[in-house]
Amino acid sequence: MTRKEARQLVRGLTFLSPWIGGFLAFTLVPIVLAFYYSLCDYSLLQSPVLIGLSNYRALMGDPIFWKSLINTLIYAAIALPAGMLVSLGLAILLNQRTLGQPLFRTILFIPSLVPTVASAMLWLWLFNTKLGLINTLLATAPMQALLGALNTVLHALHLPRIETPIGWLTDPAWALPSLAIMSLWGVGYTVVIYLAGLQDVPRSLIEAAEIDGAGAWQRLRHVTLPMLSPVIFFNLIMAIIGTLQAFAIPYIMTGGGPARATYFYTMYLYDNAFRYLKMGYACSMAWIQFLLVVLLSALAFWSSKRWVHYQGQ
Amino acid sequence: MKYFRMFLLALLGCVTAYLLFLVQPGESSRKDGRVVITYWEKWNGEDAAAMQQVVNDFNNTVGKQKGIYVRYLSMSNVDQKTLVATAAGVPPDVAGLWNTQVAQFAEINALEPLDDLAKAHGITADYYKPVLWEGCRYKGHLWALVSSCGSQALYYNKLLFARKAAALRKAGLDPNRPPRTLDELDRYAAVLDEYETLPNGFRRLKQSGFLPMEPGWYLAYIGYWFGAPIYDPQTDRILLTDPRMVKAFDWIRGYSLRLGKDSLSEFRSGFGTFNSTQNPFIARTVAMELQGPWMTSTFEKYRPAMNHGKYPRSLERSLSPTQRQENCEWGVAPFPSAVPGLNDVTFTNFDVLMIPRGVKHKKEAFEFIAFVNSQAETEKLNILNCQDSPLRQVSRHFFEVHPNPYIAVFERLMAGPHAYGVPPCPIWPEVGAELDNATQRVSLLEASPAQALRDAQERVDEKYREYRERQRARRGSQG
Numbered sequence: 001m002t003r004k005e006a007r008q009l010v011r012g013l014t015f016l017s018p019w020i021g022g023f024l025a026f027t028l029v030p031i032v033l034a035f036y037y038s039l040c041d042y043s044l045l046q047s048p049v050l051i052g053l054s055n056y057r058a059l060m061g062d063p064i065f066w067k068s069l070i071n072t073l074i075y076a077a078i079a080l081p082a083g084m085l086v087s088l089g090l091a092i093l094l095n096q097r098t099l100g101q102p103l104f105r106t107i108l109f110i111p112s113l114v115p116t117v118a119s120a121m122l123w124l125w126l127f128n129t130k131l132g133l134i135n136t137l138l139a140t141a142p143m144q145a146l147l148g149a150l151n152t153v154l155h156a157l158h159l160p161r162i163e164t165p166i167g168w169l170t171d172p173a174w175a176l177p178s179l180a181i182m183s184l185w186g187v188g189y190t191v192v193i194y195l196a197g198l199q200d201v202p203r204s205l206i207e208a209a210e211i212d213g214a215g216a217w218q219r220l221r222h223v224t225l226p227m228l229s230p231v232i233f234f235n236l237i238m239a240i241i242g243t244l245q246a247f248a249i250p251y252i253m254t255g256g257g258p259a260r261a262t263y264f265y266t267m268y269l270y271d272n273a274f275r276y277l278k279m280g281y282a283c284s285m286a287w288i289q290f291l292l293v294v295l296l297s298a299l300a301f302w303s304s305k306r307w308v309h310y311q312g313q
Numbered sequence: 314m315k316y317f318r319m320f321l322l323a324l325l326g327c328v329t330a331y332l333l334f335l336v337q338p339g340e341s342s343r344k345d346g347r348v349v350i351t352y353w354e355k356w357n358g359e360d361a362a363a364m365q366q367v368v369n370d371f372n373n374t375v376g377k378q379k380g381i382y383v384r385y386l387s388m389s390n391v392d393q394k395t396l397v398a399t400a401a402g403v404p405p406d407v408a409g410l411w412n413t414q415v416a417q418f419a420e421i422n423a424l425e426p427l428d429d430l431a432k433a434h435g436i437t438a439d440y441y442k443p444v445l446w447e448g449c450r451y452k453g454h455l456w457a458l459v460s461s462c463g464s465q466a467l468y469y470n471k472l473l474f475a476r477k478a479a480a481l482r483k484a485g486l487d488p489n490r491p492p493r494t495l496d497e498l499d500r501y502a503a504v505l506d507e508y509e510t511l512p513n514g515f516r517r518l519k520q521s522g523f524l525p526m527e528p529g530w531y532l533a534y535i536g537y538w539f540g541a542p543i544y545d546p547q548t549d550r551i552l553l554t555d556p557r558m559v560k561a562f563d564w565i566r567g568y569s570l571r572l573g574k575d576s577l578s579e580f581r582s583g584f585g586t587f588n589s590t591q592n593p594f595i596a597r598t599v600a601m602e603l604q605g606p607w608m609t610s611t612f613e614k615y616r617p618a619m620n621h622g623k624y625p626r627s628l629e630r631s632l633s634p635t636q637r638q639e640n641c642e643w644g645v646a647p648f649p650s651a652v653p654g655l656n657d658v659t660f661t662n663f664d665v666l667m668i669p670r671g672v673k674h675k676k677e678a679f680e681f682i683a684f685v686n687s688q689a690e691t692e693k694l695n696i697l698n699c700q701d702s703p704l705r706q707v708s709r710h711f712f713e714v715h716p717n718p719y720i721a722v723f724e725r726l727m728a729g730p731h732a733y734g735v736p737p738c739p740i741w742p743e744v745g746a747e748l749d750n751a752t753q754r755v756s757l758l759e760a761s762p763a764q765a766l767r768d769a770q771e772r773v774d775e776k777y778r779e780y781r782e783r784q785r786a787r788r789g790s791q792g
Contacts, residue, residue: 129582
């Protein structure tokens, strides 16, 4: 390394130092310390005492840990694919050249700008069993007729009937799916990313497919989606991280109820840390969550070789 | 230019180093030489303003004489902030927390014991109402003193009783008085219920006589009204599966069975928040509730006519105690017990003032706590906050000017032998969460009372066993 290069390195590192310092102080060190505390009995005010894997063992036998983990995975299993499909579908629709396209795009993005607490309050009213707009609509004659037909089908399939008014947030069977439905409210950001990706799909490829006689569905299936796959992959990773960390919305809207039906993993982690003052236990939960995210992301990366296509490859 | 940039960088470095290492959080003395003590409190709005008056009184009197100045900060999540600040070695001198945290914080050595200081100020067991004194103690030491406290009693809406007078009489019940036994309460409630049927056949509840889950804040302690002990201090065991506790939860379940869990859930979803005109007691959709003395100020704020039905507010001061009670649309009585002969049962909830471990001005901090607990100041605060007095001796003035004309009922209940508080258990927040879950499971008919309580007991036993083992091991490792 020449003197000039060394000087440039120092200068570069100096410019990077605020980020490096912040990353070390507020991310890396806490992550490492959290791992150490996960092996300790630690309540913030008492000095940590090493207890090996006791916290992890205790978690394995803790039914609330499993309940919160299963709730989170069910929520992720509903919210993640629903969010991906809806946002992709909306992005494709908003990519069509129609009258008022910018207006529709703006309208769709507006909900993403509403603060979390305000969104939660709004949806609390929409989901209200007695006064909510959703149940009011379901009580109208056409919707009742539709529900009647749906119930006939459900009955034929030996499935439980849908009784109105629906206790969206008060019935343990409905509460978790309701929160997953609500999560679609914030798809605006994902739609914008998809839209940017769609702008990047080479027009020449679509035209070539058209000349070859491909219909709209075939163009979407064989040209647009493969070209969009890196963006889909990015959104998938972000969605995995986001859904496994769901906290604010259920905390505000249901507090984990009814009867722990919406008690999420991060809520139990928070309660252990700050309500029960079991910081070591909470740290072990945080590490399990971290490993779970890493595992699912690794799975996504592994599978990406089969379905993600990068331009130029 | 090169030297200027170096100078700027050096300056930035110096400022950063100064901020990181040299700046002390807050001043500890004023220009006039008075020691500054910081006081963090959870209250906001009118409650915070009431405490501000007491703080001002202190700063203008005792504080001035003894050279102490209280800096009062009202904040959210005060318990978490206190904990983190204590761990960081910069705790507030006084922290206003909850009674459920006395044992929890004391057990992890987060608090300074107050025995000697309290004794020196003449604050002893004889000074306090027994249930509160015991609630401030843990393992033989005093860790906190009370700022504000309230006992629970039955509120009943006289207007709704009068509207249903004929039906109540037909059922053999007197519409001019509240229920005296739990069985009577259930019978009153059934008569006061009103329904309507929707086009799809759904039977909608329009008005309810009583709902255990409304507001449901104290259902974890409902066992007290059934004679259940909840906690055994001899064996240090939480007793959730006691047959009397099961009976209490069976009573909760009875309401879901009678009213229908879906109908009940739909009805409750129409309620607004406690602090709103849609509060079901204020909206006259629930006729009876288990609540504390503060309800009067909520009525005053959202439906003042409930407090001044007969005489205008301007005449309030000139009214006799009986006239003041007649002026209210509502009345208060002890919440009836399920056990014959077990009368005047109440649960007492209270806010506490504690001194976190490692404060610099413990003595000065206690001067302020003692001042808040002087008869004149505690009565002033609890009149403003519409709460009970924590002291055994209560002045006539307190009863005369207290906004709640039924304050004597609350005072009698809190001073009585059947006033109960939060058990002295360091994992009570976890036990409370389990009991809360059990009440929800029972009211949603997801589990039988026995099953829900058995599940809760199993979890609590396991958590408590583990907690005690770790605390023992910790004490062992520290010699």
